[in-house]
Amino acid sequence: MGPLTEAARGALAARMADVVGRAHVVSEPSELLVYECDGLTHGRTRPALVVLPGSTAEVAEVVKAARAAGAPIVPRGAGTGLSGGARPVPGCVVVSLARMTRILGVDLENGTVRVEPGVINLDVTRAVAGAGWYYAPDPSSQGVCTIGGNVAENSGGAHCLKYGFTTNHVLAARLVLDDGLVLDVGGTAADAPGYDLLAPLVGSEGMLGIVTEVTLRLLRKPETTRTFLAIFPSSDEAGDAVSQIIAAGILPAAIEMMDSLAIQAAKAATGLDWPEDCALLLMDADGPAPEVEHVHRRASEIARACGARAVQVPRDEAERQLMWKGRKSAFAAVGRISPNYLVEDGVIPRSEIASVLREIGRLAAEAGLRVANVFHAGDGNLHPLVLYDARNPGEEERAAHLGGDILRLCIRVGGSITGEHGVGAEKAAYMAEQFTPEDLDTMMKVRCAFDGGALFNPGKVFPTPRLCGEKPGPYEPHPVERAGLAERW
Amino acid sequence: MPDRRPIDDCVHCGFCLPVCPTYFSWASEMDSPRGRVDLARALADGQVALSPTTVAHLDRCLGCLACQPACPSGVRYGLIIEEARARVEDSNVRPAGDRLFRAFLFSLFPYPARLRAVAAFLWLYRVTGLQWLVRESGLLRLLSARLAALEALAPPVTWHHLTASLPARVPAEGTRRARVGLLGGCVQRVFFPGVNEATLRVLAAEGIEVVVPPGQGCCGALSAHAGRPAEAARLARDLLERFEGLELDAVVTNAAGCGSHLKDLGSHFPGDPALAARARAFSAKVRDVSELLAAMPPVAPRGAQACRVAYHSACHLGHAQGITRQPRELLQGIPGLTLVELARGEECCGSAGIYNLVEPEAAEEIGRRKADAVVAAAAPILAAANPGCALHIQRMLRERGAAVQAAHPIELLDASLRAARPRGG
Amino acid sequence: MSAPRPGSGADGILGVEPRLVFEPAGEAEAREAMQACARDRLRVAFVGGGTDLGLGNPPSGLDAVIRTGRMARVLEHAPHDQIVRVEAGITLSALQAALLPHRQRLALDPPFPARATAGGLLCANGFGPLRTARGSARDLVIGATFIRADGVLAHGGGKVVKNVAGFDLPRLLFGSLGTLGLVTSVNFRLHPLPEEEATLAFPGLSPAAVRGLVGDMRQAQLEPAAVAAIWAGGSLDLLVRFEGFGPGVSGQVERLLAVAGKARASGGRLAPPQAAAAWARQQTAREVGPFRARLAIPPASLEVGTRALGTLLAALPGGAAVWYPTLGLGFAGGAPSGAEAVATAAGDARGALATSGGWLAVNDAPPEVRARLDAWGPAPATLALQRRLKAQLDPEGRLAPGRFVGGI
Known part of the structure; x- marks a missing residue:
């Protein structure tokens, strides 16, 4: 697909305006520039058009029109993603689902809610909190990010160690395919016969189609939640405490860790009175009261035994919320202590936390850069934030290298290059280091089943995309000696 | 190394999106804070030219600053939008009609005397029945949505509005605990004279002596927010000089927009360090009336006021000054009063300075949302600490046929204090 | 590679007998077997413990069967990370026995645990009442290796519980009944064995009463680990199990008894032998x-x-x-x-x-x-998409042909 000519772009804009209304088509260059990136700001790329459909039927028509014009489609939710998943590709139509914000139905008897993709994650919980329910996956951007984006990225969050990721909470989805066909996948009754199409769909980073409705599983609010903040001399002791707590058979609702630099940033953003030269663990235990009290006590004891200088318990819900706000705003708050930064999202086996952090420290020193660490310690999901100042010549490149080295380190210890932010545009190059060409080819085949023409979000996730039906030479089975086999038969 | 500009602080995280009223309305990123920062950056870097489209998106910003407290990176959005607006005003991009309308507004609002003349006209307009005729006929809307907005906003002016004046000094009752200067405001003084009077009574009852420097004009907030820095600086300087040398513990305002502007006066005199220093000293003393009262233990007895009151958090109080707790505490201190919160309570009402006059359609859409929330709260009284909000929400409620009365929190407190006195006096 | 042996009636799937049976002893041999099948275009099906061979339709034709019984090793167990990597043919009982010394388990409790294999748990969706708290194999799988119809070995997921790199191939295999590939190894998330457990039984409830009591339990914010209602001639015997630490379990038992009392459901806590018998009954x-x-x-x-x-x-x-x-x-x-x-x-x-x-x-x-009843029922609206998926991974339709939904 080549880029559209200006005339074709105009014609497509007019066609889109017929579908969604003129007010919901963005086509002026000075307006398109605000859609050049998502939460990741490098590699800005201007789309040909931005279209904001308001219904499934409109999405289907938009898809058909874009396909007919030969323009790829980049779906977009709130544009908070940190891997460039919603970054436009040249000549594309960005389909923003931001207008589809209705909560279509709440069914507490079955513990489900049906929403449009533009509904903000936290608004799902707000809609059912009064009745004592909530939606479990809680990415740090949950006050902003949308369910459609969560489905695309298989978003996690602090509390997914105990409660699982988006994929564990999506029961059904309405999907618009590349030919505009609308399909319902999954259902409120479990395990419907047939392939689990939700499995590849959730986490497909917008490459299989556009989801226009999602049925989510809701959870009953736990009876009690207890939180503590443990202050350790360094990440070594804190990492050890995480391992020991889990080894004691405790499954915390969340267990988060911040190092000294991350603490500085969080303090700058929230005015929290946290000590600095230390590592912090923030742990939630939730569930029935007697169980929670027991777990809370045991975990606090373990933290102290592992060398915690202090274990603080919030006085009330407001203080607890503030502690969490400190944790959840830490990413963006790093902007307060550094002009620029890169966010990485590696995963490592939990038992490797202390050693990997030491190695990250060594790599950072070598590169002459600072790295702030704030992460979901319970599941080993690191968020190293590589700090740099783009005004210093060469520093941005050094930061990018360091980020890459950190990801390679994660792969080396048996982990992953992304735990929740997705591969997107940014980490596609590292996929080939985590997966074999055969693995990637298999994933590509799944893509081809859904979107044979690579209409949706082309160029993301896969390091070397190829066309569907193209025969990849090196992936043929090794020839087996026919004669030898025949003999054995 | 080039200096870091406020626009460089934005990391594009999007945390500002859900709190932005215009993004909530239209879901387009051009009408979101981070989108406008992108636009402002592109303008500053010369990547795009000022065009009617870019100006439209900048104009559509309410300037409510809800994005500031929501921003983890601490982006000073207020500075960015004011600078971008100044760029617009310095250019010739606006059509002549638009320029004229804006010039007309700014020849009116900052001047209490001129506003009083308008009030006199409005009084005649109402009592002669002309208003009924104009509203019924829809005549103005045919001519211009903006003129219709201006007309619809006009509050029911009474004889009191035309005759009210403020005393130069009100002594403290009982032991004097503080001496403050009162900022009369422009819109406040003319259209809500009761608010200033209530403020004086409450402060006096709480043992605070109040002086009201004569000859006060506008503080310049409206001009500054609309990208007219020179005019704003001139007005601010005039005001500053009225208060200097008065030996005050604080300068008190009951108008949120004025308060937020006056607390940050130092940044408005970039070319005059001496004046900037004086402005900073002045800013350090500025307090919203609720802030002042909440910082002192109450001494005046409160009388019961059995009513449900919905609280509207004015943007320039809540978002710009971070004053959210104090007015609520004052209201909750009134025995018998039930305070109810509005859905999306921290959202702007659409008034936003002159916004409802220059962007009437958007202001109406946002205002209708607020009116819906007020009606849903089922409270007969709406407390709002800013005259612009009160005017706009009252108008939206009027059009909805809802019988909700708007009052400044200080008026409710005043009523409570008066109820506690032997003869209600 | 060990030579395939000729098939017999005992190797048949729903009466369809294969000519050849491969019994690979590991991934390399499994791959050779798959490549041999690919080369000769053999229709092939996979058999683990054979506990769910009755699921779905008989194969439309079968040349070979690959049995995974000799691929039964624990490849890696990282107790601190609470993950395990096993060959597909390991039985659930053998796996649990290997985990027991570390006081860990794979939180699945399907029938026939002595026969059910890791690969089968994933591909045939083996689960039991513990799914209430811990989910199904879909929720516990974190990685898988499988061999495609063309003999290519592919991995998906990994060894860490949190991982969104690439499309979710392991979950795609969930319930796929061997129609997309031969699973050779599975990585599972593990859970600690509970310190304490308690089972309560409420016999003779009407279905409405069961629904009511389960709703009340949820309303009371109780978190049962396992719930099952055994059919008892029109009424239901409800079993509820709590697991966790001592104080939590006993606290929840008391609360449930109070909730049940209010709902006039009579029942009580079972002593361990009775509890074991009751859960065995639901399995039987x-x-x-x-x-x-x-x-x-x-x-x-x-x-x-x-x-x-x-x-x-x-x-x-x-x-x-x-x-x-x-x-x-x-x-x-x-x-x-x-x-x-x-x-x-x-x-x-x-x-x-x-x-x-x-x-x-x-x-x-x-x-x-x-002969009188379709195994799956009416074809789902997504059938065309499912067929495309199958066609991508098994273009010749040789893997367990005809066994799956819509004749896939």
Whole structure:
């Protein structure tokens, strides 16, 4: 697909305006520039058009029109993603689902809610909190990010160690395919016969189609939640405490860790009175009261035994919320202590936390850069934030290298290059280091089943995309000696 | 190394999106804070030219600053939008009609005397029945949505509005605990004279002596927010000089927009360090009336006021000054009063300075949302600490046929204090 | 590579006998077997413990079977990370035995644990009442290795519990019945064995009372680990198990008794031997045959589900059934009074479930019943997409042909 000519772009804009209304088509260059990136700001790329459909039927028509014009489609939710998943590709139509914000139905008897993709994650919980329910996956951007984006990225969050990721909470989805066909996948009754199409769909980073409705599983609010903040001399002791707590058979609702630099940033953003030269663990235990009290006590004891200088318990819900706000705003708050930064999202086996952090420290020193660490310690999901100042010549490149080295380190210890932010545009190059060409080819085949023409979000996730039906030479089975086999038969 | 500009602080995280009223309305990123920062950056870097489209998106910003407290990176959005607006005003991009309308507004609002003349006209307009005729006929809307907005906003002016004046000094009752200067405001003084009077009574009852420097004009907030820095600086300087040398513990305002502007006066005199220093000293003393009262233990007895009151958090109080707790505490201190919160309570009402006059359609859409929330709260009284909000929400409620009365929190407190006195006096 | 042996009747899948049987002893041999099948375009199906071979349709044709029984090693167990990597043919019992010294388990409790294999748990969706708290194999799988029809070895997921790199291939294999590839190894998330557990039984409840009590339990914010309602001639015997630390378990037991008392459901805590017997009873209820079916409905429509159990059991004299009220899933099995009768009953039950958004699938059935009853029911609206998926990964349609939904 080549880029559209200006005339074709105009014609497509007019066609889109017929579908969604003129007010919901963005086509002026000075307006398109605000859609050049998502939460990741490098590699800005201007789309040909931005279209904001308001219904499934409109999405289907938009898809058909874009396909007919030969323009790829980049779906977009709130544009908070940190891997460039919603970054436009040249000549594309960005389909923003931001207008589809209705909560279509709440069914507490079955513990489900049906929403449009533009509904903000936290608004799902707000809609059912009064009745004592909530939606479990809680990415740090949950006050902003949308369910459609969560489905695309298989978003996690602090509390997914105990409660699982988006994929564990999506029961059904309405999907618009590349030919505009609308399909319902999954259902409120479990395990419907047939392939689990939700499995590849959730986490497909917008490459299989556009989801226009999602049925989510809701959870009953736990009876009690207890939180503590443990202050350790360094990440070594804190990492050890995480391992020991889990080894004691405790499954915390969340267990988060911040190092000294991350603490500085969080303090700058929230005015929290946290000590600095230390590592912090923030742990939630939730569930029935007697169980929670027991777990809370045991975990606090373990933290102290592992060398915690202090274990603080919030006085009330407001203080607890503030502690969490400190944790959840830490990413963006790093902007307060550094002009620029890169966010990485590696995963490592939990038992490797202390050693990997030491190695990250060594790599950072070598590169002459600072790295702030704030992460979901319970599941080993690191968020190293590589700090740099783009005004210093060469520093941005050094930061990018360091980020890459950190990801390679994660792969080396048996982990992953992304735990929740997705591969997107940014980490596609590292996929080939985590997966074999055969693995990637298999994933590509799944893509081809859904979107044979690579209409949706082309160029993301896969390091070397190829066309569907193209025969990849090196992936043929090794020839087996026919004669030898025949003999054995 | 080039200096870091406020626009460089934005990391594009999007945390500002859900709190932005215009993004909530239209879901387009051009009408979101981070989108406008992108636009402002592109303008500053010369990547795009000022065009009617870019100006439209900048104009559509309410300037409510809800994005500031929501921003983890601490982006000073207020500075960015004011600078971008100044760029617009310095250019010739606006059509002549638009320029004229804006010039007309700014020849009116900052001047209490001129506003009083308008009030006199409005009084005649109402009592002669002309208003009924104009509203019924829809005549103005045919001519211009903006003129219709201006007309619809006009509050029911009474004889009191035309005759009210403020005393130069009100002594403290009982032991004097503080001496403050009162900022009369422009819109406040003319259209809500009761608010200033209530403020004086409450402060006096709480043992605070109040002086009201004569000859006060506008503080310049409206001009500054609309990208007219020179005019704003001139007005601010005039005001500053009225208060200097008065030996005050604080300068008190009951108008949120004025308060937020006056607390940050130092940044408005970039070319005059001496004046900037004086402005900073002045800013350090500025307090919203609720802030002042909440910082002192109450001494005046409160009388019961059995009513449900919905609280509207004015943007320039809540978002710009971070004053959210104090007015609520004052209201909750009134025995018998039930305070109810509005859905999306921290959202702007659409008034936003002159916004409802220059962007009437958007202001109406946002205002209708607020009116819906007020009606849903089922409270007969709406407390709002800013005259612009009160005017706009009252108008939206009027059009909805809802019988909700708007009052400044200080008026409710005043009523409570008066109820506690032997003869209600 | 070890040579394939000729197939026999015992290697057949629903009466379809393969010519050849491969029994690879590891991934390399499995791959050679798959490559041999690819080269010779052999139609091939995979057999683990054989506990769910009755699921779905008989293969439309079969040249070879690959048995995974000799691929039964624990490849890696990282107790601190609570993950395990196992070969596909390891049985659940063997795996649990290997984990026991570390006081860990794979939180799945399907029937036939001594035969059910890791690969089968994933591909045939093996689960039991513990799914209430811990989910199914879909929720516990974190990685998988499989061999495609073309003999290519592919991995998905990894060894860490949190991982969104690439498309989710392991979960795509969930319930795919060997039609997408031969799973050679599976990585699972593990859970610690609970310090304490307690089972309560509430016998003789009506379906409405079961639904009510389960709702009350949820309302009271209790968090049971396992819930099952065993069919007892029209009424249901409800079993509830709590797991965790001592104080939590005893606290929840008391609370549930109070909640049940209010709902006038009589019952109490069972002593460990009785508890074990009760849970064994629900498992046995899923093991009786030769006819077996699984049923699903949105959980709140419990009575629709249990009525469907009743419909089936009327044609399965002396049969057994269990309903999982928190999951909206149930099983019924027994000896048909007649092929026509049970096929009609299953059709009726299927129709009733479908009107409430549910379904019925045949887990096992004698040939004469199969002749009268489709194993999967009406084709889903997504069938075309499912066929495309199959065609991408198995373009020649050689893997377990015809076994799956819509003849896939």
